Amino acid sequence: MLYNFLYPLADQIAVFNLFKYITFRTVCATLTALIVSFMLAPRLIVWLRTWQKQGQPIRADGPESHLLTKKGTPTMGGLLILIALSVSTLLWADLRSPNVWIVMLVTLGYGLIGFLDDYLKISKKNPKGLPGRMKLLGEIAIALIAAYWVFTLQREPLAGALAVPFFKMMLVQLSWFYLPFAVFVVVGAGNAVNLTDGLDGLAIVPVMIAAGVFAVISYLVGHAVFSNYLQIHYVPGSGELAVFCGALVGAGLGFLWFNAPPAMVFMGDTGSLALGGALGAVALVTKHELVLGIVGGLFVLETVSVIVQVTSYKLTGKRVFRMAPLHHHFEKKGWAEPTVVIRFWIIATILGLAGLSTLKLR
Template sequence: MLFNLLAPLADQFAVFNLFRYLTFRTGGATLTALLVAFVLGPRLISWLKTKQGKGQPIRTDGPKTHLSKQGTPTMGGFLILIGLVVSVLLWADLSSGYVWAVTVVTLGFGLIGFADDYLKVSKVNPKGVPGKLKLLLEVVVATGAVGWIVAITTPEHSTALAIPFFKDLLIQLGWFFVPVAVFVIVGAGNAVNLTDGLDGLAIVPVMIAAGAFGIIVYLVGNFRFADYLQIHHVAGAGELAVFCGALVGAGLGFLWFNAPPAMVFMGDTGSLALGGALGAIAVAVKHELVLAIVGGLFVLETVSVVVQVISFKLTGKRVFRMAPLHHHFEQKGWSEPTVVIRFWIIAVVLALVGLATLKLR
C-alpha cells in the first residue's frame, strides 16, 4: 500500500523514492511484522488460554516429557499470520499478482489448519479434521493458486519446470505442470506440519527457508542479476521478497513466545500456512526443486513418516523408534533442546546448499 501511495510522489518529494527500492520495503516489512507480533503476542496468548482451557491435546503415546506441556494453548499461527498479512499489505506492491496468489495460499491453508486446531481443542481429540477432507481442501486452494500463477507468468515459463545446476534447461510440462505444482504446495504445507512437534523446531527452519527464498526471488525478479547468474528471470516475482521478509519478521516475533518452554504452540493454523506459502513462492519463481534442498529438513521429516508407515504395514516392524524423525531422537535419549538446535543447524546447511545452486550452473 505504501508503495502504491507514495512511490508515485517520488518526483515531487525525494524522500518517497525510498519506497521504490525493494530492499528498503523488504526491511520495512520484516520490522513491521516483528513489531506487530511483539505487540499482539501477550494479548493473543492470554485470549487463547481463556478460550481453550486445557489447550492442545498431547499424544499419550509420544515422549513422556511432552506431558508437562499439557495446557499450552495452540493456534499461535494466528500471531504469525496477522503480522505477515498486515506487513505485506503495508509494504508490498498490491498490483502484484504473485503477492496475492501466495497470500491466498497462505490464508487458505491457515483457515484449513484453524479448522483442524479448533476441532482438536473443542473435541479434545488430537485427530482434528479427517485427513482425506483436509487434503482435498488443500488441493482445491493450491490448484486455484497455481492456475493464477500460470496465468500471470510469461508463456515461456508458465508451465515449465526448471532444473537446478543447468542454466538453460527448462522442461515444458504443459498442463501436467498444474498437478506437479499442486503437489509441491500441498507437500510443503504438510511437511512443515509434520516438523512442528517441538518448541521452536519448525519456525526457525521456516525462517531460514524464507530468508533463502527472499534472496532467490530478489535475484530471479531482477533481470540483470538473473542474466549474470544464468537463472531464469521471472518478471515481477521479485516483489515476493517483501513477503519473505515479512515472513521472517513474523516468525521472529512468534519465536519470542514459542522459545522453550513455549507459551503457545503454532498449531496447524501456522504450520500448514507457512509450508503452503513456501511452496507457492517456489512455484512462482520456478525453483520448485530447489525448495526440496532448502527445505530438506522438512523433506527428511516427511520421508521418515512415509518409511515408518510402509515398513510397519509390510513387515510389522518400525524403522524408527517413533516418527516423525525428531521423536526418534527424543526416544533415543536426546533432550528436546539438543534435537531442536541440531535440526536448526541442518536447516542452515541445507539452505546454503540450495543457495549454491544459483551459481553452480
C-alpha cells in the same frame, strides 16, 4: 499499500523515492512484522489460554515427557504469525502484483484449514481434528487455484515448465502436467512443515531460514540484470515476493520469542500448514520448485521418516524408527529436546546455504 500511495509522490517529496527499492521495503516489512508480533502476542496468548483452558491435546502415544512439559500450552499461535505477516505484506508490498496475491491466497487459505483443524481438536479435546480426507481436499483445491493462476500468468517458455537447478537456463516442459506437479509441491510443503512442528521452536526457525533464502531468490529472479548475470530464469514481478518473505522472517522471529523453550504457545496447524503452503507458493512463482526440496530438506526428511515408518509397519509389522516423525525418534533415543531442536536448526542452515549455492553453481 504504502508503495502504491507514496511512491507516486516521489517527484514532490524525494524521500518517497525509497519505496521504489524492494530491498528497502523488504527490511521495513521484516521490522514491521516483528513489531506487530511483539505488540499483539501478549494479549493473544492470554486470550488463547482463557479460551482453551487445557491447551492443545497431547498425543497419548507421543514421548512421555510431553504429557508433563507441554500440557496446558495453548495452540493456534499461528494466528500471530498470519496477522503480523498479512499486515506487513499489505503495508509494504506492491499490491498491483498478482504474485503477491497468489502467495497470500495459499497462505491464508491453508491457515484457514489449519484453524478449523485446531478448533476441532480443542472443542472436541481430540488430537485428530479435521478429517484427513476433507483437509487434503481443501489443500488440493487451494493449491490448484494457485497453480492455474501461476500457469496463466507466466509466459513462454516458463509457462508449464520446470526449471532444473545446476543447469544453465534448463527447462523441462510439462505443459498441463505442470498443474498436478505444482499442487504436489504446495500440498507437500504444507504438510511437511506440519509434520516438523512437534517441538518448541523446531519448525519456525527452518521456515525462517527457507524464507530468507527465497527472499534472495525472489529478488534475483525478479531482477533482469542479476538473473541474466547468474543465468537463471527471469520472472517479471517475482521480486515483490522478497517483501513477503521478509515479512515472514519478521513474523517468525516475533513468534519464536514466545515459542522458545519452554513454549508459551504452539503455532498449531493454523501456522504450520500456512507457512509450508506459503513456501510452496513462492517456489512456484519463482520457478524454484526443485530448489525448495533442497532448502526445505529438513521438512523432506521428516516427511520421508513418516512414510518409511508407516510403509515398513504395514508391510513387515516392524518399525524403522522408534517413533516418527524423525525428531521424536531422537527424543526416544534420549536426546534432550533443546539438543534435537538446535541440531535440526544447524541442518536447516546447511541446507539453506546449499539451496543458495544453486544460484551460482551452474
